[in-house]
Amino acid sequence: MTLSQPTNVPENDNISKKLVKITKDTFDFGILFIRVFHELLIWTIQKLLPIDLKDVSKDIVLITGTGHGIGRELALQYAELGSKVICIDINEKSNKETVDKVNSIRKGSAYFYICDVTNRDAVLQLADKIKNEVGYVTILINNAGIMPSHPINQHTEKEIRKVFEINILSHFWTVEAFFPHFIQAGRGHLVSMSSLAGLVGLSNLVPYCATKFAVRGMMEALSEEIREGPLKGKINFTTICPYMTNTGLCKKPKVKFPSILGLLDPKEVASAVIYSQRANKVEVTIPSGLHPFSNFCRVIPLKCSILLKDFIDSGVESDLS
Template sequence: MSAAMKEMPVKLPKSFDRPDEPWHHYLTIDVIWYVLGYTLFHPFVSWVIVLCLRAQYTPYGNIEMRVAMAWATLMTSIGLFGLVSDRIAWGSPREVDLAEEVIVITGGAEGLGGLLADTYGMRNANIAVLDTKVVSEDEAEQKGVLYYQCDVSDAKQVEAAAAKIVQDLGAPTILINNAGILHTKSILDTSAEDVERTFRVNTLSHFTTIRTFLPYMLQEGRGTIVTVSSVLGHLGAANLSAYSASKAALLALHHSLRAELAQNPAAKDIRTILVQPGQMGTRMFAGLETPSNFLAPVVTPAEIGKDIIKLIERGESGEVALPLYSRYIQILGVLPVGVQSLVRSWSGVDGAVERMVEVRGEMGRKR
């Protein structure tokens, strides 16, 4: 059951804010894979082809009928295997009623976190945002979101905010760890303070919020914890050493958390979601050009947010990885090191940040 939707004024982006692109700019491997998933690779569609051939009185012994039946059987087997694999990996879903859930989002004033907060606010959910940015009471009331000015890298501030949330909304049952910062510096130019600040916000804050809010979930007997990492946690990138390392640490944290929850009988209805996006079209990565718009398109917060919300409201554990390459990026690590070097060189991932800094500098001079 979902909460009732409320009206909320929004400002749609102007068409002239976006450059005109040719039609093939929007043709990506993700679009092709999506279409194939609902057509040629879908078990139902595969069996429809078999039925169409039988409607034409095609004999079972004909080659086209044999191929169609073999393909339909293969797609059905793969689909069933996927369902069984997911159930073994993630367990059965829990019941979710937004009216009875209290959602906490870190870094929810803008970007992906802001989109999630606004979406749940429009649905009259109990939503609390922890962010250093100050949001006016009028804006908060308009969005239907409670904002708590809080530096999530400070454990005492998080604990104080948690006490207020419990008093205002009740025990938190959904935690979306989204807060993050970015320093575009080389290792030699990165100070100890930069590294420490990055890890405190991007990594240590997850430990703090989990330690603070997980006891409430155990007490309520239900919950969902969302960990927002990055594909750079697998890849790393030049001039993003602190950011990449902090996101890589979150991968280990997520798997360790899952292992500990599996050993706790009181946590049988607590679900975990790992988010590993590629390049997102947010202010944090403004000016960063994707190496290949076809193979590595820029994903919008709406695309990532949609999948996060779907898993949360289904009460399921799982992983959100967009675009397509981010689902299989771990395969790169098992390839010969020479192939890995060629892929990195061809992709341009290690020169992207330097170009982004140059673009931002040019934009700043134009202003």
């Protein structure tokens, strides 16, 4: 009787399959490396070349929170560039002042609307009204915000809810209302105001920081969702993270080095916002050098970043003291 010899064919097949998979994965990684290197090369070259800024003279720009500060300056500067500007604020008197100033620069370039951006139904109705009276919005700037600054245990429930409703939930309502405008126009640009407090946690600003971190998360996720869909390349996103600005929003700013990191001028911030939008920047800090510094602080040991933060010692004091 002859006994059959054990075969190694199945084992050899497994080894072959593993080798094929390893070879394929290595090849895919190599392709990825080449593509990443190619993009880094393009990025480096672009850094050395002058930036071709987009023309906004044919755009309809909607800005929330135009009653004062950065929102007002944005309205004025976009009008100077030839844009039609839609000014949205809940304060009728101050918003009317902004519109009058804008129209004194270019008559008929600014449009006046009163809206509580925390009211979803009101925002949706406003979008239809603007479409009929002005046209399709092609640049949307979510600028409205509030900044109560005191310890978390001194915030009321109502106050916390209000911070979230204005600083982040209103962004969802404006996106829902005006993205159909982008689709109809065949293009669009969403600009959202975050903050340096959306990059770094600060005392006396827990709810505010939470909303500004949320703005960045929303913008990144929304950009990714659009990139994977049929609107890829038609809608751009820019997130702005300014340092403390002299608009009255910071009631009691704390600045250790005013000659280096003093309060920003609203005109300069507005100018930087418009430049970033026209240059299709994705996320910028104002001043621009704070962005790499923030990233650096995220990769070094925590105690080192705390030492740097304590040395800079900038933020806000409690507005209740």
